[in-house]
Amino acid sequence: MVSEPRVETLALREQFNTAEQQKDASSLGMWIFLITEVMFFGGMFAAYTVYRSIYPGVFGAASRTLNATLGAINTAVLLCSSFTMALAVRAGQLGRRKQIMAFLILTLILGMVFLGVKGYEWNEKYVEHHIPGPAFHMEGAGLQDHAQLFFSLYFAMTGLHALHMVVGAGLLALLLYQTYRGRFSAAYYTPIDMVGLYWHFVDIIWIYLFPLLYLIDRHGPRP
Amino acid sequence: MTTPHVDSVKTYAAVWIALLLMTGLTTGVAYIDLGAFSVVIALTIAACKMALVALFFMHVRHSTKLTKLVVLGGLLWLAILLSLTMADFATRGWLGA
Numbered sequence: 001m002v003s004e005p006r007v008e009t010l011a012l013r014e015q016f017n018t019a020e021q022q023k024d025a026s027s028l029g030m031w032i033f034l035i036t037e038v039m040f041f042g043g044m045f046a047a048y049t050v051y052r053s054i055y056p057g058v059f060g061a062a063s064r065t066l067n068a069t070l071g072a073i074n075t076a077v078l079l080c081s082s083f084t085m086a087l088a089v090r091a092g093q094l095g096r097r098k099q100i101m102a103f104l105i106l107t108l109i110l111g112m113v114f115l116g117v118k119g120y121e122w123n124e125k126y127v128e129h130h131i132p133g134p135a136f137h138m139e140g141a142g143l144q145d146h147a148q149l150f151f152s153l154y155f156a157m158t159g160l161h162a163l164h165m166v167v168g169a170g171l172l173a174l175l176l177y178q179t180y181r182g183r184f185s186a187a188y189y190t191p192i193d194m195v196g197l198y199w200h201f202v203d204i205i206w207i208y209l210f211p212l213l214y215l216i217d218r219h220g221p222r223p
Numbered sequence: 224m225t226t227p228h229v230d231s232v233k234t235y236a237a238v239w240i241a242l243l244l245m246t247g248l249t250t251g252v253a254y255i256d257l258g259a260f261s262v263v264i265a266l267t268i269a270a271c272k273m274a275l276v277a278l279f280f281m282h283v284r285h286s287t288k289l290t291k292l293v294v295l296g297g298l299l300w301l302a303i304l305l306s307l308t309m310a311d312f313a314t315r316g317w318l319g320a
Contacts, residue, residue: 035297215253
């Protein structure tokens with residue numbers, strides 16, 4: 001028997017009774033993966049909570065050196081990208097190929113804008129000697145080591161978040177290619193739905209990172 | 224195959240606007256001195272934003288009961304991680320040096 005190259009389509013695989021059951025299984029599997037991601041980031045949020053509770057003053061002072069305006073703008077950019085991603089999934093539900101492509105491209109562009117702003121901010125930290133290490137120096141804070149703790153957490157958490165954005169951008173590019181090739185229809189758009197879940201999850205992580213890193217103690221004295 | 228729940232663009236737009244407004248609110252309120260209460264407000268707003276994204280953008284409100292249970296279970300495990308860690312660190316001083 002000569003078979004065509006195996007391409008996953010809307011075809012119902014034999015372990016499922018209905019297409020709906022197959023889709024529910026995909027959703028459940030994706031959610032369980034996302035929960036493992038929640039626990040992965042959760043470890044860092046736990047470390048953050050411990051050190052912030054021990055050194056609240058230094059964390060507040062270090063947080064004030066971050067650019068809250070850029071942080072807020074980037075939060076808005078990411079929320080816009082989640083909106084366009086939700087519309088891409090909706091276009092998938094309706095099987096509108098051109099709309100899927102348009103919204104995926106918009107989401108990808110907004111994701112790139114986010115990463116660009118993030119890169120600009122990281123460069124600011126470099127210029128200001130706020131990267132933990134031998135060259136670290138923070139004006140005003142009496143406790144340089146404790147301020148380095150804040151910036152270590154800042155770079156670990158925003159860095160890992162940005163890495164997830166890069167992976168998400170790669171997935172969006174893959175979806176774009178597949179949509180262009182006509183792989184998706186109203187009957188089968190599960191990959192768009194699953195990448196959407198991932199993209200929104202990354203958004204939720206940033207929803208917590210923004211106030212916890214940028215807005216700890218904004219009313220205090222500026223260093 | 225049953226057709227999926229297709230939410231209107233209007234619904235998504237309303238959620239999107241609400242998320243942007245809450246971002247403005249959490250930024251603005253951070254410049255007001257509320258003492259220890261400010262972190263409570265920041266986390267409450269973040270939790271509301273998370274709920275909107277999960278329920279509407281991630282379609283949890285249309286999901287199966289099993290998926291809803293997994294989502295809540297995940298949040299419960301996160302709460303255990305954070306609360307037990309803090310229960311340790313917050314009480315270490317109680318026994319003296």
